[in-house]
Amino acid sequence: xxxxxxxxxxxxxxxxxxxxxxxxxxxxxxxxxxxxxxxxxxxxxxxxxxxxxxxxxxxxxxxxxxxxxxxxxxxxxxxxxxxxxxxxxxxxxxxxxxxxxxxxxxxxxxxxxxxxxxxxxxxxxxxxxxxxxxxxxxxxxxxxxxxxxxxxxxxxxxxxxxxxxxxxxxxxxxxxxxxxxxxxxxxxxxxxxxxxxxxxxxxxxxxxxxxxxxxxxxxxxxxxxxxxxxxxxxxxxxxxxxxxxxxxxxxxxxxxxxxxxxxxxxxxxxxxxxxxxxxxxxxxxxxxxxxxxxxxxxxxxxxxxxxxxxxxxxxxxxxxxxxxx
Ligand code: PMV
Numbered sequence: 001x002x003x004x005x006x007x008x009x010x011x012x013x014x015x016x017x018x019x020x021x022x023x024x025x026x027x028x029x030x031x032x033x034x035x036x037x038x039x040x041x042x043x044x045x046x047x048x049x050x051x052x053x054x055x056x057x058x059x060x061x062x063x064x065x066x067x068x069x070x071x072x073x074x075x076x077x078x079x080x081x082x083x084x085x086x087x088x089x090x091x092x093x094x095x096x097x098x099x100x101x102x103x104x105x106x107x108x109x110x111x112x113x114x115x116x117x118x119x120x121x122x123x124x125x126x127x128x129x130x131x132x133x134x135x136x137x138x139x140x141x142x143x144x145x146x147x148x149x150x151x152x153x154x155x156x157x158x159x160x161x162x163x164x165x166x167x168x169x170x171x172x173x174x175x176x177x178x179x180x181x182x183x184x185x186x187x188x189x190x191x192x193x194x195x196x197x198x199x200x201x202x203x204x205x206x207x208x209x210x211x212x213x214x215x216x217x218x219x220x221x222x223x224x225x226x227x228x229x230x231x232x233x234x235x236x237x238x239x240x241x242x243x244x245x246x247x248x249x250x251x252x253x254x255x256x257x258x259x260x261x262x263x264x265x266x267x268x269x270x271x272x273x274x275x276x277x278x279x280x281x282x283x284x285x286x287x288x289x290x291x292x293x294x295x296x297x298x299x300x301x302x303x304x305x306x307x308x309x310x311x312x313x314x315x316x317x318x319x320x321x322x323x324x325x
Contacts, residue, residue, distance in 0.1 A: 001047040001083075003115025004318050007107035007140045008310035009039035009099070011169055011280045013227040013272060014208045015234045016135050016148065017200065018191045025135050026155050028191065029204040031148045032211060033139045034282070036169055038307035039099060043089040043108035044322055045072075045116045051084035058089050071109060071133040079117035087112075088322075093305075099173065099278065102183075106133030107140035111313040123312065127157040143311035145215050147208070161215050163309035168285030170269075171305040172295060174251045175277035183275045186238065186245050193242040200237045204230065224270030224282055231272040238275070247276050254298060255279040262294060 010033040018028035054069045055062070072085050089108065091101050110130040114121050121129070123141050131138035131148075138156060139146040144163035149156060181189070191197055207230045214222040238245035252273065259271045259281060269283035269291055283291055288306045295304050 001081075001116055002045065002318055002322070003112040003117075004042065004044045004316040004322070005108050005111025005115065005313055006040055006042050006316055007104045007111055007137075007313040008035050008037060008143070009041075009101065009104040010035045010136060010139045010146065010310075011171075011272060011274070012136065012139075013145075013223070013282065014204060014211055014230050015272075015274075017234050017237060018187045018197070019135070020150075022188075024153065024155070025131050026150055026153070027135060027148065029201045030150065030208045031136075031139070031204075032160070032208055033136070033146050033148075034163060034167065034169055035140060035143045035146060035310040035312070036171075036307040037310035038305055039091075039093050039101075039104060039171075040310070041089055041091050041101060041104040041108040042316060043087065043105070043112045044318065045109070045112040046086045046322070047081055047083040047116055048086055049083060051086065054084050054087065056087045056089070059091060060088075067133065068109070071106065072113065074129055074132060075113040075117050075119065079119050081117055085113075085116070099171065102134035103136040103140040106130050106137035107313055109133065110137070110141070111315065115315055124156050124158075126313070128155060131155055131157075141313050144309050147212065159312070160212060165218055166284050166286050167220075167309055168283050168288040169307045169309075170281040170283060170288055170291055170295070171307065172255050172279045172281065172299060173303040173305065174255070174279065174299075175249055177277075179247060179276050181245060181275075186241075186275055189243065189245065190237050190241045194237045194240045196237055196240055200233060203233055207233075220284065221268055224268065227272050227282055228270040235273060245275075248273070249277040251299075252277050252279055255281075255295070258295065258298070262291060267291060267294075 012033040014032040016031040127141040142159040
C-alpha cells in the first residue's frame with residue numbers, strides 16, 4: 001500500500017501543442033524530448049485507512065489539487081483499492097522557478113502508485129497512464145531521447161536513443177512568475193483560433209520524422225536546427241492565437257540573440273522555449289561550461305542550470321520515517 005519513485009523532467013525538441021481528445025489527453029501530433037538528469041521529482045504514496053480525502057503535499061506544503069485525485073482514481077479503478085492516499089512530492093528544483101514540473105511530477109506519481117497498488121505495470125502502460133495527468137509526463141517515464149507515439153487511442157512514450165553521446169541542455173531561468181495561461185488552456189485557444197494551426201500539425205509531423213533520422217545518425221547540427229525551428233513555429237502559433245499567447249519576456253530575446261552569436265563564433269547550440277519565458281539550449285555537453293560562461297556575462301550563475309541526459313523512472317526505497325511515521 002506504499003510506494004516511492006523518482007522521475008526526471010524533460011524538454012521537448014519537437015513540441016506537443018494541442019489535443020485531439022481532451023478527456024484522454026491525446027495529442028494532435030507526435031512529439032520528442034530529451035529527459036534531463038538535473039531536474040527531478042521524488043514522490044511517495046501511501047493508501048491509508050484513516051483518510052477522508054486524498055492529501056497531497058508538494059515540497060512539504062499542503063496543496064488543493066483535484067488533478068492529482070483524478071489521476072489517483074485511474075489507479076484505484078485498475079487495482080480495486082478504494083482508500084484515499086497520502087502523497088508527498090518533492091522537486092529538487094525550486095517550484096516557483098518557472099521550470100515545468102508537471103512532466104516529472106505525474107511520471108513520479110505514476111511510478112509510486114504502480115508500486116503502492118501492486119499493479120506492477122510495465123513502462124509502456126505506465127507512460128500511457130502518466131499521459132492522462134499531463135501529456136509531457138508520458139515522455140518522462142523513459143530516459144534519453146523519447147518519442148510520444150499515438151496510434152488510435154493508444155498513446156505512450158518510447159525511447160528512441162539513450163542520448164549517451166555528448167549531448168547536453170542548458171536551462172536559463174528567466175522568470176519566477178507562474179504563467180498567466182496554462183499549457184492546457186493555451187493549447188485549446190491555439191487549436192481553435194490560430195489560422196495557422198493545421199500547418200503546425202503538418203510541419204510537426206515532418207519535423208518529427210526528420211529529427212528522428214538526425215538523432216539516429218547523431219547529426220547534431222541538423223537535430224539542433226529542427227529543434228529551434230519547431231519551437232519558433234510553436235511560438236508563431238501561440239502569437240497568432242486569439243487572445244495572443246506571448247510567453248516571452250525581454251530577456252528571452254536577449255538569450256535568443258546570444259545563442260545566435262555563439263553559433264556565429266562556431267559554438268553550435270540551439271534554443272527551444274516552452275510555454276514560458278525560460279530558454280533551453282541544446283548543446284554539446286562538452287561545451288556546456290563554455291556556453292554557461294558566455295551567459296554568465298549577462299545572467300546570474302544561479303539562473304543557469306546545466307544538465308546531462310537523464311534516465312527513466314526508478315523505484316526508490318521507502319525511508320523508516322515514511323514506513324512508520
Ligand atoms: O504536458 P503539458 O500539458 O504541461 O504540456 C507541455 C507543453 C510544452 O511544454 C509547451 C511542450 C512539450 O511538448 O513539452
